[in-house]
Amino acid sequence: MDEKQQEIIMGLIINGGNAKGEAFEAIKAAKEGDFETADEKLKSADEFMAQAHNAQTGMLTAEANGDHAEVNLLMVHAQDHIMNAITFRDLAGELVDLYRKLATKQ
Template sequence: MSELKLEELTEEQICFQMILHSGNARSKVLQALRLYREGDIEKVNEMLADAEDNLSLVHKVHFQLVQQEAGGKQPELSLLFLHAEDHFMSTLTMKEMVKEMIPIFQELKS
């Protein structure tokens, strides 16, 4: 997955990239949970790794924005940006919950 360069994107494009990759990660996390229920443990780990890749990209973009603000560049806070951050944070939470739930489910099966 290629890294996004903020200087090449408009603020709107940055937001849409964050939403896109957070959404991809969310889909992978939910797919991992479904695959676990179907017993396909090998693909579960693959889906979670794909989710991590997408979230890593969003995290890098988000971190660049934080660095810019720390350097004195005030960001324009739009509803679209808040929506993008919400997608990112809720997907991070969902991923962590699923990663904690799967071992619990495995213990209950044994």
């Protein structure tokens, strides 16, 4: 694996982890009734996910152009981080909405 590919993979892991962390912070803020912060955290999570998505798109484009990437455990780990972050972000959005709905009924 060359240094450029390793940097891309580490970027995927970092951005996926940051997106998941921000989504978790959004849930915590919503639970406390701070929906402005929750919305900001979800937006931040989306920004981290966009960075990860752009890196993935670059890798997919290179692959489609015949520049085959070496698939190794680190690459699998990075993709796992991204998949978990996407799922967690989606769930966080639903939980923030649920807390918002509950707050309006109280």
